[in-house]
Amino acid sequence: MEEPKKGPVMQSTSRRVRMIFSVMASPNRIDILRILNSKGPLTYSELKSLAGFRSKKESGKFAYHLRKLLRQSLVALNKSERRYTITNLGKLVLSLARQIEERSIIESGKMYVRTSHETIEEFNSHRIVQSLIREGSLPSELAQKITEEVENRIYKYQTTYLTGSLIREMVNSVLLEHGHEEYRNKLARLGLPPYDIQAMLSSVDDMDSGAEGLLSRTGREVFAEHxxxxxxxxDVADSHLAGDLHIANPGTWSLLPDTLFVNLREVMEEGLDLGGKLFGASRIPSIKTPDGLSAALSMVIMLVSREASREVILDGLAPLLARHAKGTTGLEERLAGALSAASVVPRHGSDPVTVSFRLQLGTEPKMVSAVIRAYKEYARITPVPRIGLVIDHEKGKLSDVTAELSEIISAGGRVVISRGGASYAGSPPGGTKGQSLSVHLESVSVNLPRLALESNKDETYFRARLALLMKPALSAMAMRKKESPT
Incomplete structure (x- = not known):
């Protein structure tokens, strides 16, 4: 029987497929697709450099490969921006190339590893040696010995499908068997068991912050374990786990201070300089008007609340208003709107960060009253306020604002009354005079109720045990001050 003739459409399709496969035959062209897929869009010179064609002699070779990709519509050029991007067809071809590569390894009968970088590579024991030396600081001879034993176990189990995490588990098991717990701790993978992750995913709809809260909680778990x-x-970690000491917010221990004191007047008048961070946030110049102040206030609250794990104290709001506002007409409404707009503060621990405004009674009474009335409106429309007030009555009469503060507290508002500087957590900003920003590291406490119970009214035992607990507590604080990026 004669083979049926192919129509023009089928011939065209077959020719196109052959051309695409010819493009895939070049490692250079596959590399270009991979680069554009992960780094693009890119200019001609950027793409050429990343693809490894750095010399002038290789310019023609690079142009040839790029032209091939453009002709087959695997890469597109945005003429207005002069940048190259990978097309959907190019992504499909790249995915197919990766599948072919993985399947060829599988069919070869060799052992392969699915790495944490989402690639499949042929098993290479030398990489275990390199990892032990680089990550665990093992001596070269010991790293070689541990690797040999791990490799023997892999071949003994006849495992043809390996993952990076499985190999790491084997390495850690061998290290423990040989008494190298310290090295094992350096190499241990931090994270959560699949059961815990699935439980968190199942309850994500019930979480206060939804997916954002889930991601934050997962990150805290990892950093706390680290x-x-x-x-x-x-000895410090054991004291915490035993309950003799308590370290609050261990997930942010090395990342954020507990309490941050900020001079709002200096920050606002000098403008928000975010440097090389948060390019998506608007840059606000020096603020000179009440409208500009209320517009920027919510942004300032959201930005500074990222920088502490427990509380941020904003000082100087009333003097700032007195300096730039001609009166209080319409001011309360604008302030209440700014507080409402910033009411969704981040959550770095079990509770969201509290942002508090410190108001000094006896100074700028009109502006202080305006802020209190604006806060009262914010508390009225917010079920659980995360912004608070710290009322300092050292230079003024508390009786002047008692009625309004009672209404705020009845509405669920957060109010602290103090003499002198203090925070909602009770931390005085000592030694911060003349500074626009001050950081406080706290979060370590001694379990005195347990100690008192264990002492059974034996004062000598109580004092001796307390002295012993103070050593790891002070050691923890010294370590935190050293580790804190602030």
Whole structure:
């Protein structure tokens, strides 16, 4: 029987497929697709450099490969921006190339590893040696010995499908068997068991912050585990786990201070300089008008609340208003709107960060009253306020604002009354005079109720045990001050 003749459409399709496969035959062209897929869009010179064609002699070769990709519509050029991007067809071809590569390894009968970088590579024991030396600081001879034993176990189990995490588990098991717990701790993978992750995913709809809260909680779990295993001295970590000491917010221990004191007047008048961070946030110049102040206030609250794990104290709001506002007409409404707009503060621990305004009674009474009335409106429309007030009555009469403060508290508002500077958590900003920003590191406490119970009214035992607990507590604080990026 004669083979049926192919129509023009089928011939064209077959020819196109052959051309695409010819493009895939070049490692250079596959590399260009991979670069554009992960780094693009890119200019001609950027793409050429990243693809490894750096010399002038290779310019023609690079142009040839790029032209091939353009002709087959695997790469597109945005003429207005002069940048190259990978097309949907190019992504499909790249995915097919990766599948072919993975399947060829599988069909070869060799052992392969699915790495944490989402690639499949042929098993290479030398990489275990390199990892042990680089990540665990093992001596070269010991790293070679551990690797040999791990490799023997892999071949003994006849495992043809390996993952990076499985190999790491084997390495850690061998290290423990040989008494190298310290090296094992450096190499341990931090994270959550699949059961815990699935439980969190199942309850994401019930979480206060939804997916954002889930991601934050997962990150805190990882950093807390890292703190207890690899950062804190063993006696400090053991005291915390035993309940003799308590380290609050261990997930942000090395990342954020507990309390941050900010001079709002200096920050606002000098403008928000975010440097090389948060390019998506608007840059606000020096603020000179009440409208500009109320517009920027919510942004300032959201920005500074990222920089502490427990509380941010904003000082100087009333003097700032007195300096730039001609009166209080319409001011309360604008302030209440700014507080409402910033009411969704980040959550770095079990509770969201509290942002508090410190108001000094006896100074700028009109502006202080305007702020209190604006806060009362904010508290009225917010079920659980995360912004608070710290009322300092050292130079003024508390009786002047008692009635309004009672209404605020009845509405669920957060109010602290103090003499002198203080925060909602009770931390005085000592030594901060003349500074626009001050950081406080706290979060370590001694379990005195347990100690008192264990002492059974034996004062000598109580004092001796307390002295012993103070050593790891002070050691923890010294470690935190050293580790804190602030």
């Amino acid at each position: 703190l207890l295993i690899n950062i804190l001295p063993k």
